[in-house]
Amino acid sequence: MAEPAAATSYKPRTYAAVKVLPPAQRHLVSRFSYGVTPTLATQVRQRRGAAKWFTWQLKGAAITDATHRTTKAWWPDLARSPESLWKRSSDGVRGGWEVMADYQRWVITRRRQSKQQVLETMTQFWENHLYVPTNGEQWFVHRVSYGETIRKHALGRFDNLLYSAITHPAMLLYLDNATSTAAKPNENLGRELLELHTVGRGRFTESDVKDSARILTGWYVDMWKTWKPSYRPDMHATGRVKVKGFSHANSRADGREVTRLYLRYLARHPDTARRIATKLVTKFVGDAPAPALVDKLAKVYLKNNTAIAPVLQTLIASKQFKAAAGKKVRDPIEDVVATYRALGVKVARPTTSNSAANAVLWQTQSVGATPFGWPRPDGTPIDNASWSSTSRVIASLSMHYSMSGGWWPKERATFRTARAWVPKSGMRFDELVDHLSRSLLHRPSTARLLQACCEATGLRPSDRITHDHGLVKWEMPRLLTCVLDSPDFFRR
Template sequence: MPDAPTAAAKARRRTQVKVLPPRQRHLVSRFSYGVTPALAAQVRARGGAEAWFDRQLKGTALRDPVLGRTKAWWPDLGRGPESLWQRSVNGTRGGWEVMADYQRWVIARRTTSPLQVLETMTQFWENHLYVPTNGEQWFVHRVSYGETIRRHALGRFADLLRATTTHPAMLIYLDNATSTASQPNENLGRELLELHTVGREVIDESDVKDSARILTGWSVDMWKTWKASYAPEMHSTGRVRVLDFTHRNAAADGREVTRLYLDHLARHPATARRIATRLVTKFVQDAPAPALVDRLARVYLRHDTAIVPVLRALVASKQFRASVGGKVRDPIEDVVATYRALGAKVSRPTSSNSAANAVLWQTQALGATPFGWPRPDGTPIDDAAWSSTSRVLASFQMHYSMAGGWWPSAQVKHRAPASWLPRRRLRFDALVDHLSRSLLHRPASRRLVQACSEAVDVRPGERITRDHPLVKWSMPRLLTTVLDSPDFLRR
């Protein structure tokens, strides 16, 4: 008979962080902002990663207890467009300040929301149907625009496309709010085709011109009430043709032709392929496998632009299963994942230096802020854009500041160094394994143990207690070494 386990062995098992099997970890990691022990416990409670994912696909039908609470941290996010504009004009608070608060709220949601799949898909669509936050006019509608996308993020793309194309933030950003029958502005008509739906490869300038004409009439009362409206007198009538969509467009009220046109674009095979390609690039690999793109496009069309069946087909594919460790976290995802991994608890900000506010500067230092990309094509989603030496060095610096609890330090609770010890006494290599399971959600590799040993000058077999110099002085360096590993920089 085998020997009975010793008391020490039993203690090790009790304190060992339980990690998800690799395949489950991969799924949860791709569709969250970092697998934590708490998230893994939720996944196990749901019966595994696939069951967790399936429930998460219900999106806004599920309760999010932190959404309203975190939004209340920044009161201007609850103001209407006319109030925001007046406060900007009279110098109370500028649009850029309000938009900085919106960026911070987005980061807070990604860090704390239990609806991780909804937040990831909101990020995906808010980047695809892009309206930046650095706008002097459309800022008054930008919060509403993001909330509109969040409501539709796991619904049908046809509904999402109609809601975003005619939203006042988009109308102002791409100049449709002032587009008239005599002088149609082509910006929205062009980007609707080139970026949001079919892609520039299948269109020509005549398509762009008629696309712009169809969209005339959708307006915003700029500089006054900022209310969105439809102005028939601004609509350009007469026959239109865009790709294989044709319409007499005889009525002064062009809202019906707009609806038909957008529905046609949403269901176009080229749109299906473009969306499938973007999803594969974001969640699988930078060079999308044509077979997977074709399969997802067919699912998209077969289910009348519904996104959930496409996501289910994506995660069930062999290409997704084979893509473990193949995607790099962008700067914002890195910052969010670091807060989650280290268990930093952020509270309502009371000053500019508060962590909930300073987190925006942390993402900026790494090279990107939410919706800070200046062009209408959205922040890059490929690995190459975020794999430069300067980005990696900036991540290393951020990891070290966070691991030490040095900055930000206001309105945030960092874990004490000794709290990382799972037991009162253990070997150094066992501590590294514990940290790897806690921060990377995987057992420590020999390579990681060696790197950590060299980083803090402690032998693998050395015994660590709360009074050890490592715990007193070098724990930030040890934590940083784990966070700087390729396994953390990838998702």
Template sequence: MTTPPPSRRALVGGALAASAVAAATSAPAYAASGSIRLLSGPDRHLVTRFSYGLNPTLAHQVRKAGGGHAWFERQLRPSTIADVDAAKVDTWWPELRFSPTKLWQRQIQQVQGGWEVMANYQRRALQRRLRTNRPVLEMMSEFWENHLNVPVNGDAQFTYRAAYGDMIRKHALGRFSDLLVHAITHPAMLIYLDQATSTKAHPNENLGRELLECHTVGRGHYTEDHVKASARILTGYTVDMWDTWQALYNPEEHWRGTVKVMGFRDANTSKDGRDLTRRYLRYLAKHPATARRIAWKLAVKFVKDKPSSTLVGHLAKVYLKNDTAIAPVLRALVASREFQRSVGAKVRDPGEDIVATYRLLGVRLGSPATYDAGVNAMLWQAGTLGITPLAWPRPDGQPIDNASWSSPARLMASLDMHYTLSGGWWPRERTHYIQPVDRLPAKQVRFDRLVDDLSRRILHRPASDKLLKACCMATAAKPGEIISDQHPVVLWLMPRLLTTILDSPDFMSR
């Protein structure tokens, strides 16, 4: 007995009604079945905020580590954690390791366009997030790639963009001063913000300005004269664009003369300005305004949209006390009472939403051996939610506040994506979905116990009364109804049941 899947219009109406009655903090609908071991509330909050979806496998890793804080502490030392499944995807797109010259030649010879290379870079990013045992490293790599943004879509910077991302991952849990020096002098950044064509006769101000405005101290702490001096300090760094694509430093193009940016002053008499640049960037990294800006941004990303000035000030002090090291700041952040009280205060952005949906539904993806393979299609799905990973076009990076990702259009797109994946309808190529019958915790189970089991697997918490009510509305099943492999819930209504859970506030927030 079969029936076609309900229309997306019908789903949206049902899901909106279901979401309207779902709530994050209601009491359990009935005694816990115990089929899924749950972490404590504080551990659940910590791991959910610093991962791309808390599933039973990750929960087991947390318990094995000794609890949430022990797990988090080990995450801050990612080299101690094996990550074979995530590393495997690096072999899927060998062009991401090609030299800039080779990548450019392949584009002009119409072998592979830069946009195609970058689409594969985005796919690799999604797959790493989906598969990783080092979610804190991946989250911080994403955070810094957005803070020090070089969009993947660019006809010149694409030649160095994968290497730029690898550099950021290397320094993501180190010192911000080191990361800033490597990022600002990296060929991808030089090309994107026009430093590659800046000369002593005509210093280009783009990178010098964004360095101050977006990457370090922020507006209100510098003048236009400081921007000009910032641009002059950076002269000499260049890339031989359109020919060899070699990144180099040309002392003949370094502007010489006294430079002053806020409290930084130098006679700048040497033709080789690289040491000057390093000292200038380290000065900016250690500036109190930068400390507060980095502290505020980390608090917005991992705590709530309007963190208290007390928390920001505390994190800034930790940052400066530890010579811009990031790990101590993250430790202080998760230890704060403000973090502990921020359960559910952050909305999942499009990238987090799609990765968590795949993870928590247990969708497995094979290599991109065909054009329509799920690995490829996952990127297209992400685009329908508002933005593909690392594609924000401006230097300020992708927004991290709730309002930016809470529009009706984004919500409707997420509902549609949840439903499509819950039904296993697309993608299909090289994509493995758990079959509806295999989601039953027993051959025969009461509907309320099925909802609870699914809630524990997807939301990592018992089903609330309101979630159960929403699931009953979506499927027309009653709480005590017995569900077997021949029941309509299994035969054709499982997508409605799953998407009701995925559309709930408990899933859409983190």
């Protein structure tokens, strides 16, 4: 290919066959989805704009989409009972880590394919906030159910979500509450409930932790046998408890009502409101949450009885959100999912371990993270710095190149042909770059992108690209990768 002339002008041209959303709408849809695609953009236009699309998306599971149900069937173990999973693991049929890998794959598949993009985005947020990892010998038997519970409440009220999560057997097992007794209350869940799930570090005392643990005694799981959850009054620590402003006589052996009142109190505490507001702003706006926006969201949260939807509506309407375009980095998992979506890769039900629906988990691992693979109870980082290292960027570049060429994973995956990326034979190269920018980045090309593409391929902006051009025959992966490697694709 010819070397580009030193004096080449990199003024981009327009090839507008692919319609893109206005920047403000693209920003909203990008933050609350796993990548804007032409299909998603059409959905937004059908809803008469991003704001109305977002309101519609808050309906969550009420939006007609079979992805959740049909793709779960791709991995049959996800439907097994806890007792069955444990027996099969004990008998050496299939280990818990293998079942959890299937769960991770299912989550990735939903994020990639679901029409319920806001629901999946918020399920990710809450499953990370109320974190239970997938690497565990005990709790894996209840981990699928836990994820389903989070998803059920992800767009509802936080008080309901908190109660359902904290009393769920997966959480009870993970944070050692399943066998906590009146004689020896285990403080792990009681502490993390305060520090991570509600009011936050520095907002409670050691005395609060002890009484928090006592309140939660009695919630039991029959470990190593049936794995059935139950409430055991004989294991509940009675006697007056006081945590921050919550006080209760706690005189009955059945402490479930005390638990309900306690979690309701924590969900409605101003410190919890601020903590949740801060995390929402960090995830969806920027890494330095504006105090004014945090205060505003916290007030909306408390005024609306911990309902999440009004908080999200207030967030997207804020001036801080509108000014935050391009300021959040995709984490490795979001990058992989967005790459599949941008390239329009069709993935079928897996038949072997090398099938794309299974191999995608190894892809996310190679870039730097897997769903729920973070080893600590504080959840996967949601700040930019954690995912902006040189090694992560290099890993992403490698993944983009492999995907652009359709080289791996390719089993049970259908990639677009190189020719399919060139809408007409004989178009100028700068027009092709604009077409690819609109298709992959959902934005018009820029002089910087055009120059990068010229340097990557050795072509000039004015070169004519036919369907039998060498670029189409051999070098299209290089061009596609150049577009995907742009800073605009690394950002949500």
